[in-house]
Amino acid sequence: MTATRASTNEIVQIEIQRHKQLQNVDVIAFDMDMTLVRYNNPNVIQSVYNCMIDILQPKFPFLQNKPIDMSFCQRGLVIDITNGYVLKLDNQKRVVKAYFGNSIVPKETIDKVYHDDTQPLASFTGDMGTRFFSLVSFFESSSSLIFRDFSQHLIDESKKTGQPIDNNEFKKMIKVMLEAYNIHFSDFHKGLYYSEFEKNPGKFIYKAPKEVLSFLLDLKSRGVKTILATNSISEYTECVMNYSFGENYHQYFDLVIVQAQKPDFFHGDKPFYYLENHNVKATPDLITSKIQFNTTAMYKGGNVKCLLENLAPLLPKPEEPLSFCYVGDNLIGDVVAPKKINWLTIAIIEEIADPDEVIILKKRQQQKVLVNNGGNSDEENTPISTNTASSYEWGSFFHVHDDHSSLSIDSFWAHLIKNNADIVVPSVFTLAEYFYSDKFDHETLSPCAVVYGAL
CATH class of the missing domain: 3.40.50.1000 (HAD superfamily/HAD-like)
Known part of the structure:
Protein backbone atom coordinates (compact mmCIF):
# COMPACT_ATOMS: atom_id res chain seq x y z
CA MET A 1 0.00 0.00 0.00
CA ASN A 41 21.16 -15.96 20.91
CA PRO A 42 22.10 -19.30 19.29
CA ASN A 43 24.71 -19.96 21.98
CA VAL A 44 22.33 -18.96 24.77
CA ILE A 45 19.50 -21.10 23.39
CA GLN A 46 21.79 -24.13 23.09
CA SER A 47 23.15 -23.63 26.61
CA VAL A 48 19.68 -23.34 28.15
CA TYR A 49 18.65 -26.45 26.23
CA ASN A 50 21.63 -28.33 27.69
CA CYS A 51 20.67 -27.18 31.19
CA MET A 52 17.12 -28.41 30.74
CA ILE A 53 18.19 -31.80 29.40
CA ASP A 54 20.59 -32.15 32.34
CA ILE A 55 17.59 -32.24 34.70
CA LEU A 56 15.05 -33.87 32.39
CA GLN A 57 17.07 -36.81 31.09
CA PRO A 58 17.25 -38.79 34.36
CA LYS A 59 13.44 -38.75 34.48
CA PHE A 60 12.87 -38.99 30.73
CA PRO A 61 15.86 -40.96 29.36
CA PHE A 62 14.63 -40.78 25.78
CA LEU A 63 15.37 -37.03 25.67
CA GLN A 64 18.83 -36.58 24.19
CA ASN A 65 21.33 -33.74 24.46
CA LYS A 66 21.95 -32.73 20.85
CA PRO A 67 22.54 -29.71 18.61
CA ILE A 68 19.18 -28.00 18.56
CA ASP A 69 16.97 -27.24 15.59
CA MET A 70 16.95 -23.44 15.58
CA SER A 71 14.20 -23.35 12.95
CA PHE A 72 11.75 -24.67 15.54
CA CYS A 73 12.83 -22.37 18.38
CA GLN A 74 10.98 -19.19 17.52
CA ARG A 75 10.10 -17.16 20.59
CA GLY A 76 6.46 -16.33 21.15
CA LEU A 77 5.19 -19.88 20.71
CA VAL A 78 2.65 -21.23 23.18
CA ILE A 79 2.60 -24.73 24.68
CA ASP A 80 -0.82 -26.25 25.34
CA ILE A 81 -0.17 -28.32 28.44
CA THR A 82 -3.52 -30.11 28.16
CA ASN A 83 -3.15 -31.48 24.62
CA GLY A 84 0.61 -31.46 24.10
CA TYR A 85 0.48 -29.08 21.14
CA VAL A 86 2.92 -26.26 20.35
CA LEU A 87 0.95 -23.30 18.97
CA LYS A 88 1.31 -20.09 17.01
CA LEU A 89 -1.46 -17.52 17.42
CA ASP A 90 -2.78 -14.65 15.33
CA ASN A 91 -4.00 -11.26 16.52
CA GLN A 92 -7.44 -12.68 17.37
CA LYS A 93 -5.88 -15.44 19.51
CA ARG A 94 -6.78 -18.01 16.89
CA VAL A 95 -4.38 -20.90 16.34
CA VAL A 96 -2.90 -20.58 12.85
CA LYS A 97 -0.35 -23.36 13.14
CA ALA A 98 0.23 -26.18 15.59
CA TYR A 99 2.59 -29.11 15.98
CA PHE A 100 1.97 -32.34 17.81
CA GLY A 101 5.35 -33.99 18.00
CA ASN A 102 6.93 -33.73 14.56
CA SER A 103 3.61 -33.43 12.72
CA ILE A 104 1.54 -30.39 11.81
CA VAL A 105 -1.91 -30.54 13.37
CA PRO A 106 -4.66 -30.53 10.68
CA LYS A 107 -6.78 -27.39 10.46
CA GLU A 108 -9.93 -29.40 11.18
CA THR A 109 -8.45 -30.58 14.48
CA ILE A 110 -7.29 -27.07 15.37
CA ASP A 111 -10.77 -25.67 14.76
CA LYS A 112 -12.41 -28.42 16.80
CA VAL A 113 -10.08 -27.97 19.77
CA TYR A 114 -9.72 -24.18 19.82
CA HIS A 115 -12.31 -22.42 17.66
CA ASP A 116 -15.65 -24.21 17.59
CA ASP A 117 -17.77 -24.89 20.68
CA THR A 118 -15.14 -23.96 23.23
CA GLN A 119 -12.53 -21.24 22.90
CA PRO A 120 -9.91 -21.97 25.58
CA LEU A 121 -7.68 -19.12 24.38
CA ALA A 122 -10.36 -16.43 24.69
CA SER A 123 -8.91 -15.06 27.94
CA PHE A 124 -5.26 -15.67 27.01
CA THR A 125 -3.09 -12.58 27.61
CA GLY A 126 0.39 -13.97 27.01
CA ASP A 127 1.09 -14.66 30.69
CA MET A 128 1.89 -18.10 32.04
CA GLY A 129 -1.31 -19.90 33.00
CA THR A 130 -2.47 -23.31 34.18
CA ARG A 131 -3.01 -24.55 30.61
CA PHE A 132 -0.92 -22.36 28.31
CA PHE A 133 2.83 -21.83 28.70
CA SER A 134 4.17 -18.84 26.72
CA LEU A 135 7.76 -18.86 25.47
CA VAL A 136 8.21 -15.10 25.52
CA SER A 137 12.01 -14.78 25.59
CA PHE A 138 14.97 -16.37 23.84
CA PHE A 139 15.90 -17.95 27.19
CA GLU A 140 12.72 -20.03 26.98
CA SER A 141 12.52 -20.74 23.26
CA SER A 142 14.31 -24.12 23.34
CA SER A 143 11.45 -25.46 25.46
CA SER A 144 9.35 -25.77 22.31
CA LEU A 145 11.86 -28.26 20.91
CA ILE A 146 12.02 -30.26 24.14
CA PHE A 147 8.23 -30.42 24.31
CA ARG A 148 8.02 -31.43 20.64
CA ASP A 149 10.43 -34.33 21.19
CA PHE A 150 8.61 -35.36 24.36
CA SER A 151 5.27 -35.43 22.55
CA GLN A 152 6.75 -37.39 19.65
CA HIS A 153 8.01 -40.04 22.07
CA LEU A 154 4.53 -40.42 23.55
CA ILE A 155 3.09 -40.72 20.03
CA ASP A 156 5.61 -43.41 19.10
CA GLU A 157 4.98 -45.35 22.31
CA SER A 158 1.23 -45.16 21.76
CA LYS A 159 1.64 -46.67 18.29
CA LYS A 160 3.82 -49.49 19.67
CA THR A 161 1.53 -50.41 22.56
CA GLY A 162 -1.83 -49.60 21.04
CA GLN A 163 -2.67 -47.62 24.18
CA PRO A 164 -3.92 -44.01 24.09
CA ILE A 165 -1.64 -41.20 25.23
CA ASP A 166 -2.10 -40.20 28.86
CA ASN A 167 -2.39 -36.41 28.66
CA ASN A 168 -1.33 -36.12 32.30
CA GLU A 169 2.19 -36.84 31.05
CA PHE A 170 2.30 -33.35 29.52
CA LYS A 171 1.59 -31.75 32.89
CA LYS A 172 4.29 -33.87 34.51
CA MET A 173 6.73 -32.75 31.84
CA ILE A 174 6.00 -29.04 32.33
CA LYS A 175 6.36 -29.44 36.09
CA VAL A 176 9.85 -30.93 35.68
CA MET A 177 10.76 -28.23 33.13
CA LEU A 178 9.85 -25.51 35.61
CA GLU A 179 11.89 -27.29 38.27
CA ALA A 180 14.83 -27.38 35.85
CA TYR A 181 14.57 -23.62 35.27
CA ASN A 182 14.53 -23.05 39.01
CA ILE A 183 17.53 -25.30 39.65
CA HIS A 184 19.73 -23.72 37.01
CA PHE A 185 18.69 -20.07 37.25
CA SER A 186 17.94 -19.33 40.92
CA ASP A 187 21.39 -19.99 42.44
CA PHE A 188 24.44 -18.47 40.76
CA HIS A 189 26.79 -20.92 42.46
CA LYS A 190 24.87 -24.06 41.49
CA GLY A 191 23.35 -23.34 38.10
CA LEU A 192 25.00 -25.03 35.11
CA TYR A 193 24.29 -22.04 32.86
CA TYR A 194 25.87 -19.59 35.30
CA SER A 195 28.95 -21.79 35.64
CA GLU A 196 29.44 -21.92 31.88
CA PHE A 197 28.77 -18.20 31.54
CA GLU A 198 31.26 -17.23 34.24
CA LYS A 199 34.01 -19.23 32.51
CA ASN A 200 33.45 -17.58 29.14
CA PRO A 201 31.03 -14.61 29.10
CA GLY A 202 32.18 -13.66 25.60
Whole structure:
Protein backbone atom coordinates (compact mmCIF):
# COMPACT_ATOMS: atom_id res chain seq x y z
CA MET A 1 0.00 0.00 0.00
CA THR A 2 1.49 3.34 -1.04
CA ALA A 3 1.28 6.21 1.42
CA THR A 4 -0.37 9.40 0.21
CA ARG A 5 1.23 12.78 0.82
CA ALA A 6 -1.30 13.50 3.56
CA SER A 7 -0.73 10.22 5.35
CA THR A 8 3.04 10.65 5.08
CA ASN A 9 2.79 14.06 6.74
CA GLU A 10 0.63 12.58 9.47
CA ILE A 11 3.19 9.86 10.08
CA VAL A 12 5.99 12.40 10.32
CA GLN A 13 3.99 14.42 12.87
CA ILE A 14 3.47 11.30 15.00
CA GLU A 15 7.18 10.62 14.78
CA ILE A 16 8.11 14.15 15.87
CA GLN A 17 5.60 13.99 18.73
CA ARG A 18 7.03 10.71 20.02
CA HIS A 19 10.58 11.99 19.65
CA LYS A 20 9.84 15.13 21.68
CA GLN A 21 8.13 13.05 24.34
CA LEU A 22 11.17 10.81 24.59
CA GLN A 23 13.63 13.71 24.75
CA ASN A 24 11.72 15.24 27.67
CA VAL A 25 11.34 12.27 30.00
CA ASP A 26 12.51 12.58 33.60
CA VAL A 27 13.42 8.94 34.10
CA ILE A 28 14.48 6.17 31.71
CA ALA A 29 14.66 2.63 33.08
CA PHE A 30 16.34 -0.16 31.13
CA ASP A 31 16.14 -3.91 31.23
CA MET A 32 19.52 -5.67 31.10
CA ASP A 33 19.34 -9.02 29.30
CA MET A 34 18.83 -8.66 25.54
CA THR A 35 18.21 -4.94 25.96
CA LEU A 36 21.22 -3.04 27.27
CA VAL A 37 23.30 -6.19 26.87
CA ARG A 38 23.15 -7.95 23.52
CA TYR A 39 23.31 -11.75 23.52
CA ASN A 40 24.58 -14.36 21.08
CA ASN A 41 21.16 -15.96 20.91
CA PRO A 42 22.10 -19.30 19.29
CA ASN A 43 24.71 -19.96 21.98
CA VAL A 44 22.33 -18.96 24.77
CA ILE A 45 19.50 -21.10 23.39
CA GLN A 46 21.79 -24.13 23.09
CA SER A 47 23.15 -23.63 26.61
CA VAL A 48 19.68 -23.34 28.15
CA TYR A 49 18.65 -26.45 26.23
CA ASN A 50 21.63 -28.33 27.69
CA CYS A 51 20.67 -27.18 31.19
CA MET A 52 17.12 -28.41 30.74
CA ILE A 53 18.19 -31.80 29.40
CA ASP A 54 20.59 -32.15 32.34
CA ILE A 55 17.59 -32.24 34.70
CA LEU A 56 15.05 -33.87 32.39
CA GLN A 57 17.07 -36.81 31.09
CA PRO A 58 17.25 -38.79 34.36
CA LYS A 59 13.44 -38.75 34.48
CA PHE A 60 12.87 -38.99 30.73
CA PRO A 61 15.86 -40.96 29.36
CA PHE A 62 14.63 -40.78 25.78
CA LEU A 63 15.37 -37.03 25.67
CA GLN A 64 18.83 -36.58 24.19
CA ASN A 65 21.33 -33.74 24.46
CA LYS A 66 21.95 -32.73 20.85
CA PRO A 67 22.54 -29.71 18.61
CA ILE A 68 19.18 -28.00 18.56
CA ASP A 69 16.97 -27.24 15.59
CA MET A 70 16.95 -23.44 15.58
CA SER A 71 14.20 -23.35 12.95
CA PHE A 72 11.75 -24.67 15.54
CA CYS A 73 12.83 -22.37 18.38
CA GLN A 74 10.98 -19.19 17.52
CA ARG A 75 10.10 -17.16 20.59
CA GLY A 76 6.46 -16.33 21.15
CA LEU A 77 5.19 -19.88 20.71
CA VAL A 78 2.65 -21.23 23.18
CA ILE A 79 2.60 -24.73 24.68
CA ASP A 80 -0.82 -26.25 25.34
CA ILE A 81 -0.17 -28.32 28.44
CA THR A 82 -3.52 -30.11 28.16
CA ASN A 83 -3.15 -31.48 24.62
CA GLY A 84 0.61 -31.46 24.10
CA TYR A 85 0.48 -29.08 21.14
CA VAL A 86 2.92 -26.26 20.35
CA LEU A 87 0.95 -23.30 18.97
CA LYS A 88 1.31 -20.09 17.01
CA LEU A 89 -1.46 -17.52 17.42
CA ASP A 90 -2.78 -14.65 15.33
CA ASN A 91 -4.00 -11.26 16.52
CA GLN A 92 -7.44 -12.68 17.37
CA LYS A 93 -5.88 -15.44 19.51
CA ARG A 94 -6.78 -18.01 16.89
CA VAL A 95 -4.38 -20.90 16.34
CA VAL A 96 -2.90 -20.58 12.85
CA LYS A 97 -0.35 -23.36 13.14
CA ALA A 98 0.23 -26.18 15.59
CA TYR A 99 2.59 -29.11 15.98
CA PHE A 100 1.97 -32.34 17.81
CA GLY A 101 5.35 -33.99 18.00
CA ASN A 102 6.93 -33.73 14.56
CA SER A 103 3.61 -33.43 12.72
CA ILE A 104 1.54 -30.39 11.81
CA VAL A 105 -1.91 -30.54 13.37
CA PRO A 106 -4.66 -30.53 10.68
CA LYS A 107 -6.78 -27.39 10.46
CA GLU A 108 -9.93 -29.40 11.18
CA THR A 109 -8.45 -30.58 14.48
CA ILE A 110 -7.29 -27.07 15.37
CA ASP A 111 -10.77 -25.67 14.76
CA LYS A 112 -12.41 -28.42 16.80
CA VAL A 113 -10.08 -27.97 19.77
CA TYR A 114 -9.72 -24.18 19.82
CA HIS A 115 -12.31 -22.42 17.66
CA ASP A 116 -15.65 -24.21 17.59
CA ASP A 117 -17.77 -24.89 20.68
CA THR A 118 -15.14 -23.96 23.23
CA GLN A 119 -12.53 -21.24 22.90
CA PRO A 120 -9.91 -21.97 25.58
CA LEU A 121 -7.68 -19.12 24.38
CA ALA A 122 -10.36 -16.43 24.69
CA SER A 123 -8.91 -15.06 27.94
CA PHE A 124 -5.26 -15.67 27.01
CA THR A 125 -3.09 -12.58 27.61
CA GLY A 126 0.39 -13.97 27.01
CA ASP A 127 1.09 -14.66 30.69
CA MET A 128 1.89 -18.10 32.04
CA GLY A 129 -1.31 -19.90 33.00
CA THR A 130 -2.47 -23.31 34.18
CA ARG A 131 -3.01 -24.55 30.61
CA PHE A 132 -0.92 -22.36 28.31
CA PHE A 133 2.83 -21.83 28.70
CA SER A 134 4.17 -18.84 26.72
CA LEU A 135 7.76 -18.86 25.47
CA VAL A 136 8.21 -15.10 25.52
CA SER A 137 12.01 -14.78 25.59
CA PHE A 138 14.97 -16.37 23.84
CA PHE A 139 15.90 -17.95 27.19
CA GLU A 140 12.72 -20.03 26.98
CA SER A 141 12.52 -20.74 23.26
CA SER A 142 14.31 -24.12 23.34
CA SER A 143 11.45 -25.46 25.46
CA SER A 144 9.35 -25.77 22.31
CA LEU A 145 11.86 -28.26 20.91
CA ILE A 146 12.02 -30.26 24.14
CA PHE A 147 8.23 -30.42 24.31
CA ARG A 148 8.02 -31.43 20.64
CA ASP A 149 10.43 -34.33 21.19
CA PHE A 150 8.61 -35.36 24.36
CA SER A 151 5.27 -35.43 22.55
CA GLN A 152 6.75 -37.39 19.65
CA HIS A 153 8.01 -40.04 22.07
CA LEU A 154 4.53 -40.42 23.55
CA ILE A 155 3.09 -40.72 20.03
CA ASP A 156 5.61 -43.41 19.10
CA GLU A 157 4.98 -45.35 22.31
CA SER A 158 1.23 -45.16 21.76
CA LYS A 159 1.64 -46.67 18.29
CA LYS A 160 3.82 -49.49 19.67
CA THR A 161 1.53 -50.41 22.56
CA GLY A 162 -1.83 -49.60 21.04
CA GLN A 163 -2.67 -47.62 24.18
CA PRO A 164 -3.92 -44.01 24.09
CA ILE A 165 -1.64 -41.20 25.23
CA ASP A 166 -2.10 -40.20 28.86
CA ASN A 167 -2.39 -36.41 28.66
CA ASN A 168 -1.33 -36.12 32.30
CA GLU A 169 2.19 -36.84 31.05
CA PHE A 170 2.30 -33.35 29.52
CA LYS A 171 1.59 -31.75 32.89
CA LYS A 172 4.29 -33.87 34.51
CA MET A 173 6.73 -32.75 31.84
CA ILE A 174 6.00 -29.04 32.33
CA LYS A 175 6.36 -29.44 36.09
CA VAL A 176 9.85 -30.93 35.68
CA MET A 177 10.76 -28.23 33.13
CA LEU A 178 9.85 -25.51 35.61
CA GLU A 179 11.89 -27.29 38.27
CA ALA A 180 14.83 -27.38 35.85
CA TYR A 181 14.57 -23.62 35.27
CA ASN A 182 14.53 -23.05 39.01
CA ILE A 183 17.53 -25.30 39.65
CA HIS A 184 19.73 -23.72 37.01
CA PHE A 185 18.69 -20.07 37.25
CA SER A 186 17.94 -19.33 40.92
CA ASP A 187 21.39 -19.99 42.44
CA PHE A 188 24.44 -18.47 40.76
CA HIS A 189 26.79 -20.92 42.46
CA LYS A 190 24.87 -24.06 41.49
CA GLY A 191 23.35 -23.34 38.10
CA LEU A 192 25.00 -25.03 35.11
CA TYR A 193 24.29 -22.04 32.86
CA TYR A 194 25.87 -19.59 35.30
CA SER A 195 28.95 -21.79 35.64
CA GLU A 196 29.44 -21.92 31.88
CA PHE A 197 28.77 -18.20 31.54
CA GLU A 198 31.26 -17.23 34.24
CA LYS A 199 34.01 -19.23 32.51
CA ASN A 200 33.45 -17.58 29.14
CA PRO A 201 31.03 -14.61 29.10
CA GLY A 202 32.18 -13.66 25.60
CA LYS A 203 30.52 -16.81 24.29
CA PHE A 204 27.12 -15.45 25.32
CA ILE A 205 27.17 -11.64 25.37
CA TYR A 206 28.73 -8.72 23.52
CA LYS A 207 30.60 -5.66 24.71
CA ALA A 208 28.43 -2.56 24.84
CA PRO A 209 29.15 -0.20 21.91
CA LYS A 210 30.83 3.07 22.88
CA GLU A 211 27.82 4.92 21.46
CA VAL A 212 25.57 3.30 24.07
CA LEU A 213 27.98 4.19 26.89
CA SER A 214 28.09 7.81 25.71
CA PHE A 215 24.30 7.85 25.39
CA LEU A 216 23.81 6.84 29.03
CA LEU A 217 26.35 9.33 30.34
CA ASP A 218 24.80 12.12 28.31
CA LEU A 219 21.34 11.30 29.65
CA LYS A 220 22.68 11.69 33.18
CA SER A 221 24.41 14.95 32.30
CA ARG A 222 21.05 16.31 31.10
CA GLY A 223 19.48 15.51 34.46
CA VAL A 224 17.62 12.41 33.28
CA LYS A 225 17.61 9.67 35.91
CA THR A 226 18.83 6.38 34.45
CA ILE A 227 17.87 3.11 36.09
CA LEU A 228 18.91 -0.46 35.43
CA ALA A 229 15.96 -2.67 36.42
CA THR A 230 16.44 -6.36 35.71
CA ASN A 231 14.85 -9.60 36.83
CA SER A 232 18.29 -11.24 36.93
CA ILE A 233 19.88 -12.19 40.23
CA SER A 234 22.57 -9.92 41.70
CA GLU A 235 25.61 -12.15 41.05
CA TYR A 236 24.68 -12.67 37.41
CA THR A 237 23.95 -8.97 36.95
CA GLU A 238 27.39 -8.11 38.29
CA CYS A 239 29.08 -10.64 36.01
CA VAL A 240 27.17 -9.54 32.90
CA MET A 241 27.61 -5.82 33.47
CA ASN A 242 31.31 -6.12 34.36
CA TYR A 243 31.98 -7.84 31.04
CA SER A 244 29.70 -5.78 28.81
CA PHE A 245 29.95 -2.31 30.40
CA GLY A 246 33.14 -2.58 32.45
CA GLU A 247 33.81 -2.82 36.17
CA ASN A 248 32.71 0.80 36.65
CA TYR A 249 29.29 0.15 35.11
CA HIS A 250 27.55 1.87 38.05
CA GLN A 251 28.66 5.23 36.64
CA TYR A 252 26.06 4.87 33.87
CA PHE A 253 23.11 4.52 36.24
CA ASP A 254 21.57 6.44 39.11
CA LEU A 255 20.15 3.20 40.46
CA VAL A 256 20.58 -0.55 39.91
CA ILE A 257 17.65 -2.84 40.73
CA VAL A 258 18.01 -6.64 40.56
CA GLN A 259 15.39 -9.37 40.85
CA ALA A 260 12.76 -6.74 40.16
CA GLN A 261 10.18 -9.47 39.48
CA LYS A 262 8.63 -7.67 36.55
CA PRO A 263 5.76 -7.45 35.73
CA ASP A 264 4.78 -7.38 39.45
CA PHE A 265 7.30 -4.58 39.99
CA PHE A 266 4.98 -2.16 38.17
CA HIS A 267 1.83 -2.80 40.21
CA GLY A 268 2.85 -4.77 43.32
CA ASP A 269 4.01 -3.73 46.77
CA LYS A 270 7.09 -5.89 47.41
CA PRO A 271 9.73 -4.04 49.45
CA PHE A 272 13.20 -3.01 48.38
CA TYR A 273 16.22 -4.74 49.93
CA TYR A 274 19.44 -2.77 50.20
CA LEU A 275 22.40 -4.87 49.01
CA GLU A 276 25.72 -3.22 49.74
CA ASN A 277 27.26 -5.48 47.11
CA HIS A 278 26.14 -8.28 44.81
CA ASN A 279 27.09 -11.05 47.25
CA VAL A 280 24.90 -9.86 50.14
CA LYS A 281 21.95 -12.09 50.93
CA ALA A 282 18.61 -10.28 51.16
CA THR A 283 17.43 -10.62 54.75
CA PRO A 284 14.50 -8.89 56.51
CA ASP A 285 16.82 -6.43 58.25
CA LEU A 286 17.86 -5.07 54.85
CA ILE A 287 14.33 -4.02 53.86
CA THR A 288 14.20 -0.27 53.22
CA SER A 289 11.87 2.39 51.92
CA LYS A 290 14.71 4.89 51.45
CA ILE A 291 16.74 4.61 48.26
CA GLN A 292 20.25 5.99 47.90
CA PHE A 293 21.10 7.03 44.35
CA ASN A 294 24.47 7.09 42.58
CA THR A 295 26.18 4.48 44.72
CA THR A 296 27.75 1.10 43.92
CA ALA A 297 25.01 -0.65 45.89
CA MET A 298 22.16 -2.68 44.44
CA TYR A 299 18.53 -2.87 45.42
CA LYS A 300 16.60 -6.10 45.17
CA GLY A 301 12.88 -6.32 44.39
CA GLY A 302 10.83 -3.25 45.18
CA ASN A 303 7.93 -1.57 43.45
CA VAL A 304 7.20 1.48 41.32
CA LYS A 305 5.26 3.34 44.02
CA CYS A 306 8.23 3.33 46.40
CA LEU A 307 10.55 4.25 43.54
CA LEU A 308 8.41 7.28 42.63
CA GLU A 309 8.37 8.50 46.22
CA ASN A 310 12.17 8.48 46.30
CA LEU A 311 12.66 10.02 42.86
CA ALA A 312 10.26 12.96 43.05
CA PRO A 313 12.32 15.15 45.44
CA LEU A 314 15.41 14.80 43.23
CA LEU A 315 13.91 16.34 40.11
CA PRO A 316 13.77 20.08 39.25
CA LYS A 317 9.99 20.30 39.62
CA PRO A 318 9.03 17.74 42.27
CA GLU A 319 5.46 19.03 42.38
CA GLU A 320 4.86 18.04 38.73
CA PRO A 321 4.07 14.47 37.61
CA LEU A 322 7.13 12.48 36.58
CA SER A 323 7.56 11.41 32.99
CA PHE A 324 8.76 7.81 32.81
CA CYS A 325 10.06 5.60 30.02
CA TYR A 326 10.84 1.89 30.18
CA VAL A 327 13.05 0.13 27.63
CA GLY A 328 13.03 -3.66 27.42
CA ASP A 329 12.65 -6.77 25.32
CA ASN A 330 10.20 -8.89 27.32
CA LEU A 331 6.81 -8.27 25.76
CA ILE A 332 4.89 -8.90 28.98
CA GLY A 333 7.18 -7.66 31.75
CA ASP A 334 8.85 -4.80 29.85
CA VAL A 335 6.15 -3.58 27.47
CA VAL A 336 2.62 -4.46 28.56
CA ALA A 337 3.18 -3.95 32.30
CA PRO A 338 4.67 -0.40 32.18
CA LYS A 339 2.12 0.65 29.56
CA LYS A 340 -0.66 -0.24 32.02
CA ILE A 341 0.62 2.54 34.29
CA ASN A 342 0.93 4.94 31.34
CA TRP A 343 4.70 4.94 30.93
CA LEU A 344 6.28 5.63 27.57
CA THR A 345 7.35 2.18 26.39
CA ILE A 346 10.20 1.25 24.05
CA ALA A 347 10.34 -2.36 22.92
CA ILE A 348 13.68 -3.84 21.91
CA ILE A 349 12.76 -6.40 19.26
CA GLU A 350 15.77 -7.99 17.57
CA GLU A 351 13.59 -9.62 14.93
CA ILE A 352 13.10 -6.31 13.13
CA ALA A 353 16.80 -6.30 12.24
CA ASP A 354 16.07 -9.33 10.06
CA PRO A 355 15.71 -8.09 6.45
CA ASP A 356 12.78 -10.43 5.80
CA GLU A 357 10.93 -9.17 8.87
CA VAL A 358 11.51 -5.53 7.92
CA ILE A 359 9.54 -6.07 4.73
CA ILE A 360 6.62 -7.25 6.83
CA LEU A 361 6.85 -4.33 9.23
CA LYS A 362 6.85 -1.83 6.39
CA LYS A 363 3.22 -2.70 5.68
CA ARG A 364 1.10 0.21 6.88
CA GLN A 365 -1.85 -0.96 8.94
CA GLN A 366 -4.63 1.25 10.29
CA GLN A 367 -2.44 4.34 9.73
CA LYS A 368 -0.56 3.51 12.92
CA VAL A 369 2.75 1.99 11.86
CA LEU A 370 5.90 3.97 11.11
CA VAL A 371 8.97 2.05 10.00
CA ASN A 372 12.41 2.05 8.50
CA ASN A 373 15.15 -0.47 7.95
CA GLY A 374 16.40 -0.73 11.54
CA GLY A 375 19.52 1.29 10.85
CA ASN A 376 22.06 -0.53 13.01
CA SER A 377 24.35 -1.99 10.35
CA ASP A 378 27.30 -0.03 11.79
CA GLU A 379 26.82 -1.31 15.32
CA GLU A 380 29.89 -2.80 16.95
CA ASN A 381 29.65 -6.47 17.87
CA THR A 382 26.22 -6.83 16.26
CA PRO A 383 25.00 -10.39 16.83
CA ILE A 384 24.15 -12.56 13.87
CA SER A 385 20.40 -12.98 13.54
CA THR A 386 19.18 -16.25 15.02
CA ASN A 387 17.07 -16.95 11.93
CA THR A 388 15.62 -15.21 8.95
CA ALA A 389 11.86 -15.14 8.60
CA SER A 390 12.01 -17.40 5.55
CA SER A 391 13.87 -20.12 7.47
CA TYR A 392 11.50 -20.31 10.41
CA GLU A 393 9.50 -23.50 10.71
CA TRP A 394 6.83 -21.13 11.98
CA GLY A 395 7.13 -18.27 9.50
CA SER A 396 7.49 -14.64 10.53
CA PHE A 397 7.49 -13.55 14.17
CA PHE A 398 5.21 -10.62 13.26
CA HIS A 399 3.10 -11.97 10.48
CA VAL A 400 0.71 -14.82 9.67
CA HIS A 401 -0.44 -15.85 6.22
CA ASP A 402 -3.72 -17.74 6.26
CA ASP A 403 -3.59 -20.06 3.26
CA HIS A 404 -7.30 -20.83 3.54
CA SER A 405 -8.48 -17.22 3.35
CA SER A 406 -5.43 -15.83 1.49
CA LEU A 407 -5.17 -13.07 4.09
CA SER A 408 -2.09 -11.66 5.78
CA ILE A 409 -2.59 -10.71 9.42
CA ASP A 410 -0.56 -9.84 12.50
CA SER A 411 0.67 -12.52 14.86
CA PHE A 412 -0.51 -12.36 18.47
CA TRP A 413 2.78 -10.79 19.56
CA ALA A 414 2.84 -8.19 16.77
CA HIS A 415 -0.67 -7.17 17.83
CA LEU A 416 0.45 -6.96 21.45
CA ILE A 417 3.44 -4.82 20.50
CA LYS A 418 1.35 -2.43 18.42
CA ASN A 419 -1.08 -1.89 21.26
CA ASN A 420 1.48 -1.43 24.03
CA ALA A 421 4.78 -0.15 22.60
CA ASP A 422 5.24 3.50 21.66
CA ILE A 423 8.55 2.92 19.91
CA VAL A 424 10.17 -0.27 18.62
CA VAL A 425 13.86 -0.58 17.79
CA PRO A 426 16.19 -3.57 17.31
CA SER A 427 18.74 -2.36 19.88
CA VAL A 428 19.65 0.36 22.35
CA PHE A 429 22.32 1.36 19.82
CA THR A 430 19.55 2.34 17.39
CA LEU A 431 17.66 4.07 20.20
CA ALA A 432 20.72 6.19 21.00
CA GLU A 433 21.04 7.20 17.36
CA TYR A 434 17.34 8.03 17.17
CA PHE A 435 17.43 10.04 20.41
CA TYR A 436 19.98 12.49 19.02
CA SER A 437 18.54 12.84 15.54
CA ASP A 438 16.47 15.98 14.97
CA LYS A 439 15.76 15.33 11.31
CA PHE A 440 14.20 12.25 9.79
CA ASP A 441 14.05 10.74 6.36
CA HIS A 442 10.39 11.20 5.49
CA GLU A 443 10.20 7.89 3.66
CA THR A 444 11.92 5.61 6.14
CA LEU A 445 11.95 7.81 9.26
CA SER A 446 15.52 6.67 9.72
CA PRO A 447 17.17 6.15 12.17
CA CYS A 448 14.07 5.08 14.11
CA ALA A 449 12.83 1.58 13.38
CA VAL A 450 9.13 1.68 14.27
CA VAL A 451 6.93 4.20 16.06
CA TYR A 452 3.34 3.43 17.05
CA GLY A 453 0.46 5.68 17.98
CA ALA A 454 -1.94 8.19 16.49
CA LEU A 455 -2.17 11.95 16.87
